[in-house]
Amino acid sequence: MSTSLGLLKSIVGEERVVDDKVSLLCYSSDMSPFAYTPDAVVLPRSREDVVEVVKYANESRTPIIPRGAGTSVTGAILPRRGGVVLDFTRMSSIKEVRVEDLVAVVEPGVVLDRLNAELAKHGLFFPPDPGSSSACTIGGMVGTNASGVRAAKYGTTRNWVLGLEVVLASGEVVRTGWPVVKHSTGYDLTQLFIGSEGTLGVVTEAVLKLAPIPPYKVTVTVFFDELGLAGRAVTAILLSGVRPAAMELLDRTCLSVVNEVFKLGLPSREGFIVLELDGTRGSVEEEMRKVKGVADRLGAKDYSWTDDPKESLKLWAARKALVPALAKVKEGHVLVPLAEDPSFPISEIEGAIRDFQALSAKYGLTTATFGHAADGNLHPVMIVDPADPDQWGRMLKMEEEIFEIVLRRRGALSAEHGIGLSKSPFARRALGGGLEVMRSLKRALDPNGILNPGKMGLDVESREDPVNLYYAYLSRLRGELQALRRAYEAVRCFRCGFCRAVCPTFNHYFVESKGARGRVVLSYYFLGGLVEASEALRQAYDQCTLCGHCVQVCPPGVKVVDIVEQVRRDLAAKGFISPVHRALGENILKYGNIYGLDNAARGELAKELRGG
Ligand SMILES: Cc1cc2nc3c(=O)[nH]c(=O)nc-3n(C[C@H](O)[C@H](O)[C@H](O)COP(=O)(O)OP(=O)(O)OC[C@H]3O[C@@H](n4cnc5c(N)ncnc54)[C@H](O)[C@@H]3O)c2cc1C
Ligand code: SF4
Ligand code: SF4
Numbered sequence: 001m002s003t004s005l006g007l008l009k010s011i012v013g014e015e016r017v018v019d020d021k022v023s024l025l026c027y028s029s030d031m032s033p034f035a036y037t038p039d040a041v042v043l044p045r046s047r048e049d050v051v052e053v054v055k056y057a058n059e060s061r062t063p064i065i066p067r068g069a070g071t072s073v074t075g076a077i078l079p080r081r082g083g084v085v086l087d088f089t090r091m092s093s094i095k096e097v098r099v100e101d102l103v104a105v106v107e108p109g110v111v112l113d114r115l116n117a118e119l120a121k122h123g124l125f126f127p128p129d130p131g132s133s134s135a136c137t138i139g140g141m142v143g144t145n146a147s148g149v150r151a152a153k154y155g156t157t158r159n160w161v162l163g164l165e166v167v168l169a170s171g172e173v174v175r176t177g178w179p180v181v182k183h184s185t186g187y188d189l190t191q192l193f194i195g196s197e198g199t200l201g202v203v204t205e206a207v208l209k210l211a212p213i214p215p216y217k218v219t220v221t222v223f224f225d226e227l228g229l230a231g232r233a234v235t236a237i238l239l240s241g242v243r244p245a246a247m248e249l250l251d252r253t254c255l256s257v258v259n260e261v262f263k264l265g266l267p268s269r270e271g272f273i274v275l276e277l278d279g280t281r282g283s284v285e286e287e288m289r290k291v292k293g294v295a296d297r298l299g300a301k302d303y304s305w306t307d308d309p310k311e312s313l314k315l316w317a318a319r320k321a322l323v324p325a326l327a328k329v330k331e332g333h334v335l336v337p338l339a340e341d342p343s344f345p346i347s348e349i350e351g352a353i354r355d356f357q358a359l360s361a362k363y364g365l366t367t368a369t370f371g372h373a374a375d376g377n378l379h380p381v382m383i384v385d386p387a388d389p390d391q392w393g394r395m396l397k398m399e400e401e402i403f404e405i406v407l408r409r410r411g412a413l414s415a416e417h418g419i420g421l422s423k424s425p426f427a428r429r430a431l432g433g434g435l436e437v438m439r440s441l442k443r444a445l446d447p448n449g450i451l452n453p454g455k456m457g458l459d460v461e462s463r464e465d466p467v468n469l470y471y472a473y474l475s476r477l478r479g480e481l482q483a484l485r486r487a488y489e490a491v492r493c494f495r496c497g498f499c500r501a502v503c504p505t506f507n508h509y510f511v512e513s514k515g516a517r518g519r520v521v522l523s524y525y526f527l528g529g530l531v532e533a534s535e536a537l538r539q540a541y542d543q544c545t546l547c548g549h550c551v552q553v554c555p556p557g558v559k560v561v562d563i564v565e566q567v568r569r570d571l572a573a574k575g576f577i578s579p580v581h582r583a584l585g586e587n588i589l590k591y592g593n594i595y596g597l598d599n600a601a602r603g604e605l606a607k608e609l610r611g612g
Helices: 002-012 021-025 047-060 112-120 138-144 189-193 227-239 252-262 281-297 309-320 322-328 346-363 389-408 424-431 434-445 472-476 481-491 516-528 535-542 549-553 560-573 579-591 599-609
Strands: 040-042 064-067 084-087 094-098 103-106 161-167 173-177 202-209 216-224 246-251 271-279 301-306 334-336 366-372 377-384
Touching: 002 040, 002 047, 021 040, 021 516, 021 535, 047 064, 047 084, 047 161, 047 202, 064 138, 064 202, 094 112, 103 112, 112 138, 138 202, 161 189, 173 189, 216 227, 216 281, 216 309, 227 246, 227 271, 227 281, 227 346, 246 252, 246 309, 252 271, 252 309, 252 322, 252 366, 271 281, 271 309, 281 301, 309 322, 322 334, 322 377, 346 366, 346 377, 346 389, 377 389, 389 424, 424 434, 472 481, 472 516, 481 516, 481 560, 516 535, 516 560, 535 560, 549 560
Parallel strands: 040 084, 064 084
Antiparallel strands: 094 103, 103 202, 161 173, 161 202, 216 271, 216 301, 246 271, 246 366, 334 377, 366 377
16 A cells, blocks of 8 residues: 555645554554554544545545544444544544534534533533543544433434534535524435444534533432342333433442442442433422332332532443443453443333343353443443453354344344444344345445445445454463463453543644553554564653553553553563663663763762852
8 A cells, every 4th residue: 555655645744644553553443352453544634634535545445434532332443444544533623612502513523521521611511421421522423323321311412413514435525404403404414424433424524402501410329139120110210201311220240340440339239220310400309209209119229319519420430431440340351342232112121131131141251231221221241251262152142142132122233332343243133124225325425335344234244354353362372471461451451542531642642552542552462463572662652651641540440551661671672772761771881870970970060060
């Protein structure tokens, strides 16, 4: 791809094209168990950049993979057919907040928490609320139709996007929608692009609908001695007419992780529900009475509530960090998100939970169940040793059975994370004839198949490719105990991207290899022999300031600073050391100090500097 790389650089400027192997490897993974490396990454700054890159890609039949913060769970951002990743990190401005219209116009790379912090100054918010809000971008949310704890009351991203600016595969720019609450003006193209996972067009601007921040909120916690009872309570609360802004269900495994990692001291029971009720004080108190009524009827334990924002925030922050924190459940095990986010009709929630528990016992795997229960979205997750073929095999069988439960109980394959790569083999069963309709739409809009190929079952329904498992390198280290231990520490990193917001070097360069997540991923590849010691690798590690900010926000507590120091030592042992450190080291060896002067001369110098 070298001649075409030259062309790409001439289009957007050399400094906005990443093409060295070390950096590219940092774009090879997401939370899914798969890995594919791009040929190049482009960091566009404007719609014009995107148009030119897409035109180039269409002419040269090069795959284009749009990417926000890379918090995808399904492999949706992985360059399965190689090609160019379009990383929107640098296109992140909030162009306009029209308070009187309840509308904001933003670039796709804006991070959700940053947007909401800005909107809060006007008493407004953008309601969809994925657990990844500190990292995920509006472009990525549009791509997956993301939602989160607030979906039951406020809906999903598609309910809050009024219009889009989209670059089509031909390079043509179209605007969809209007900044109005309703319209009946032709096909709803905005909705077509939402949830299309970058396979139909590249979003360069979004017009968002906003809501006023509700005046009063409470957080209610309810515990049960059986998980099934907690499931029944969810249904009963919804049928009682309560519309919780959020209602999350956690099993005992999740509860103990939340307790251990976030020191919340919650009672340890089989089932736990946490609700947020919002509105006016009167409406919230009325809803609380109904929730309490259901809790009493079903024999709930330890019912409590708070309207203290700080207490509530602690609970919700812990809930948001639950997924990556699950990496702590079992040493040497990782959470593998396959079949991880189905949704069910309300009446099936309790039954689905019981089915998952039975499956977990049948396959003897460590599992955890939690979910945005108010909208029927459950997350049955499997936690396995990725280097153990027997566990891996059982996990794949359990995945099949989870999808059978989903279909039998009239559920949807994915409630929020999308199909991506990992659910491609199940797309036909879930969509039936709808898959062919989707394929015709894809052909009409992207005849050359350049936009995010290999996803959603659109062009290929299998997910089998040679060497496409992120965890494959662990088995290479069998017998090398020290290296294996270090590699397991690195794969505790979920690639959740929470550290992106706080890593000073990432926020200077905006390139993954200069951030905490990239450094952890690289350390794993380095140990596994995929990348060798080199000057580029040294620079990725030397630029780390060892500030430890990443560790502060890292839910599984990956020891990033230790990882960086260890790799630096390995690289130094192989002769890759920064010129400054080399000179300092030589001075120490020669003079016993870092200054390159013998100690007597330094004493004289000190006197001189003190003025005599
Ligand atoms: C810890 C954790 C918790 C999570 N919790 C939730 C949750 O509660 N709810 C939920 O819905 N999801 C959740 N997710 C999944 C993920 O965060 C969401 O899907 C999120 O919206 C992805 O945003 P992103 O910016 O990281 O996008 P990416 O992962 O980079 O991309 C996601 C998809 O959008 C496409 N895309 C990105 N930008 C554009 C663009 N400009 N134009 C066209 N397509 C584009 C990509 O090609 C890809 O298909 C979670 C993930 C993690 C790691
Ligand atoms: S310790 Fe290094 S990787 Fe972590 S936040 Fe600081 S600079 Fe980034
Ligand atoms: S280092 Fe921690 S915060 Fe950063 S991506 Fe990995 S798990 Fe997430």
